[in-house]
Amino acid sequence: MAAIEQQGAASGRSGSGGGLSMRTKRLLWVWSFLAVPILFYTIIRFYPTFQAFYLSLTSWDLVRPPKLVWFANYIKLFKDPQFWKVFKNTFTYLIIGTPISLVLAFTIAFFLDRVRFMHNLIRALYFLPFLTTAAAMAWVWRWFYQPPPIGVINDVFGMLGIPQQPFIRSTDQALFSIMVTAIWAGLGFQIIIFMAGLRAIPGTFYEAARIDGLGEWAILRKITLPLLKPTTVFLVVFSSIGFLRIFDQVYNMTTNDPGGPLGSTKPLVLMIYQTAFNSYAMGYAAAQTVVLFTILLIVSLLQLWILREKK
Amino acid sequence: MRKATLFAGLVAGFSTFAFNAAQAVEIEYWQYVFDTRVKAMDQLIAEFQKANPGITVKQVTFPYADYQTRVIAANMAGNAPDVIQLFYGWLDKFVAGGLLAPLPKDAFPHDKIEKDFFPIVSAMKRDGEYYGLPTAVRSLALFYNKKLFTEAGLDPSNPPKTLDEFVAAGQKIAKLDGSGNIVVAGSTVDMGGQDHQWWREVLIRQFGGEPYKDGDTKVNYNNEAGLKALNFYTSLQLEKKIGKAGFMDEGQAAFRGGKAGMTIDGTFRLGSFKSIKDFEWGVTELPANAQGVRSNYASYFANGISAKAKGEELEASKKFLAYITSPAAMEIWLKTVGELPALRSAALTDANLKDPIYAPFLKGLEYAHTTLFKDEQGQRQNAIDMVNRVLLEGQSTKDSLAQAAEAEQEMIDAAKP
Numbered sequence: 001m002a003a004i005e006q007q008g009a010a011s012g013r014s015g016s017g018g019g020l021s022m023r024t025k026r027l028l029w030v031w032s033f034l035a036v037p038i039l040f041y042t043i044i045r046f047y048p049t050f051q052a053f054y055l056s057l058t059s060w061d062l063v064r065p066p067k068l069v070w071f072a073n074y075i076k077l078f079k080d081p082q083f084w085k086v087f088k089n090t091f092t093y094l095i096i097g098t099p100i101s102l103v104l105a106f107t108i109a110f111f112l113d114r115v116r117f118m119h120n121l122i123r124a125l126y127f128l129p130f131l132t133t134a135a136a137m138a139w140v141w142r143w144f145y146q147p148p149p150i151g152v153i154n155d156v157f158g159m160l161g162i163p164q165q166p167f168i169r170s171t172d173q174a175l176f177s178i179m180v181t182a183i184w185a186g187l188g189f190q191i192i193i194f195m196a197g198l199r200a201i202p203g204t205f206y207e208a209a210r211i212d213g214l215g216e217w218a219i220l221r222k223i224t225l226p227l228l229k230p231t232t233v234f235l236v237v238f239s240s241i242g243f244l245r246i247f248d249q250v251y252n253m254t255t256n257d258p259g260g261p262l263g264s265t266k267p268l269v270l271m272i273y274q275t276a277f278n279s280y281a282m283g284y285a286a287a288q289t290v291v292l293f294t295i296l297l298i299v300s301l302l303q304l305w306i307l308r309e310k311k
Numbered sequence: 312m313r314k315a316t317l318f319a320g321l322v323a324g325f326s327t328f329a330f331n332a333a334q335a336v337e338i339e340y341w342q343y344v345f346d347t348r349v350k351a352m353d354q355l356i357a358e359f360q361k362a363n364p365g366i367t368v369k370q371v372t373f374p375y376a377d378y379q380t381r382v383i384a385a386n387m388a389g390n391a392p393d394v395i396q397l398f399y400g401w402l403d404k405f406v407a408g409g410l411l412a413p414l415p416k417d418a419f420p421h422d423k424i425e426k427d428f429f430p431i432v433s434a435m436k437r438d439g440e441y442y443g444l445p446t447a448v449r450s451l452a453l454f455y456n457k458k459l460f461t462e463a464g465l466d467p468s469n470p471p472k473t474l475d476e477f478v479a480a481g482q483k484i485a486k487l488d489g490s491g492n493i494v495v496a497g498s499t500v501d502m503g504g505q506d507h508q509w510w511r512e513v514l515i516r517q518f519g520g521e522p523y524k525d526g527d528t529k530v531n532y533n534n535e536a537g538l539k540a541l542n543f544y545t546s547l548q549l550e551k552k553i554g555k556a557g558f559m560d561e562g563q564a565a566f567r568g569g570k571a572g573m574t575i576d577g578t579f580r581l582g583s584f585k586s587i588k589d590f591e592w593g594v595t596e597l598p599a600n601a602q603g604v605r606s607n608y609a610s611y612f613a614n615g616i617s618a619k620a621k622g623e624e625l626e627a628s629k630k631f632l633a634y635i636t637s638p639a640a641m642e643i644w645l646k647t648v649g650e651l652p653a654l655r656s657a658a659l660t661d662a663n664l665k666d667p668i669y670a671p672f673l674k675g676l677e678y679a680h681t682t683l684f685k686d687e688q689g690q691r692q693n694a695i696d697m698v699n700r701v702l703l704e705g706q707s708t709k710d711s712l713a714q715a716a717e718a719e720q721e722m723i724d725a726a727k728p
Contacts, residue, residue: 062383062384063405063407063408063410142560146557146560147492148488148494149570158490164492166557169556169557171699171703171704256501256504257502257503257692261703262696262704263696277376277380278686278689279726
């Protein structure tokens, strides 16, 4: 960037007489356009981010001016049993949700790649949930999970003679019931990306392997999976961030008792939302946001590190 | 020369502006978006402007979810409205933020307020000053499904009057399938609905207690009365099998769907239940205890004058507030929104008391209590969790109650300014 500017300046000097050279004019032109998104980002994104760091050190309830309390919010947060519960929930979504969704997506993509019969239709069916609004989908699932007499899943269980399950009305099952819907919603996208990754592997590799007499399992392990690594890393990061930020599904499936029952499904984002917009404890909410930011930052840095390792 | 003309023009401009201002004053009124409320207010404003030609009122509305934040942000930016609607539970925050001015005593004398309005208006009083008055109030009552009553062999014209009758009726109506699942609930069990208010302000009192002390700043239910109230409530599901939390997702949905014999809900549900076509329903007062003690929970949105309103705008705001809390305005509000008048004289008319739907709610207002929430959502959540610990995790009611009392006290203390 600096080099370009210098070049522009240099050619500007060598240009004939007064006025700006073509190059300088073009640079000015380019930067005046670039300034719009940069300004936008600075004002809309970066300024509030730094403001949040500052607010996390204050006790602000919206009404009165913020009062500096230094690290009181963080101390309160780390002592709050609810925070640790929410922390555990968030990582349960992440640690169980991400591998399951990736294995599922890969398996489906792997076999779908070989299916010719109605290939497009099947792919579209898998992709459809990704296009649907999370809120609408969450409500449909919420009704699926209802106890008898209205829940479809329990109806089927009843016909098969399986005992009725409480699903989202149980502190043990609720989190997983919601996780299933989140996995299902993201599956279509992951399948498409995996399929693109699979298609990008040159067919000659497979031909050579088959000529050498490698079995299907060996081909998968030695060729497909290693060559698919960039795709996998991308999806791991993408899906991790998705699970760390999970909100819509949880909120919409538990609106009467958000994040319930007994906070068993509550992710960090929902806790932040409630602290900020139900209790109006903005300083405390900002501290929670900073913690979430740090977690997301660590995940993103890990991504960079893994990608660099590959090169 | 040019400057002088410009100056003259400016002066002329200012003077016409000042002249207009003396002639007509515009005040701004804020409330949240709710179709019938907005329509009712439009009608009230039209009536008011007809009677006060010099004053125009501009109604500004915001979605409920944003409303508080908007008000507070506008106040910080110095753009607060003149007359503003607020939930009674927000008063502490609005007063602490310097948003509201005490109602001027010349226009709203205290003895008159206390004589004319229902007693729950006291929730708008802080340090000897009133900060707002309601147009309409809401209370709770017991809704019952006449069809299910008849099917269960109960008299649909004689709904339960006491808690014992309520339980007995619920047990007759409730139907279970072969594996013990509820198919029809006798009554809904839904802490996330209005049941937490019923438990807090009604059941605790009926079992001889008082939910809070010292202006609702000290939790006072971790005792025998609180325990009895919680035992009664959780036994509806656990022992008497009248209903089940989460049945049909929500209590009101179960009742609407004709799958629940009874449900406790507020005046604000009337609009939704009026569209029920499949069965006839009735309303009755919340059941009394064996000694005849009754209680109710009432809440309301009040209208206050902002601290920003000064001079002519203040005078206009006083007039407007006086009008929207007058019997005539309350009648329009009742017809359009369906909420009960906040003035005794406007509420307890013969016509209203004969109305089979309004009467039970109105009777409830006479003995209703209004919880001075410090963190409404948090305190509600705390009550939901208390019952869930018993219903879902098998915790003893005694332990759960103690835990809830402690947590709520912490919440109240934390909300102190």
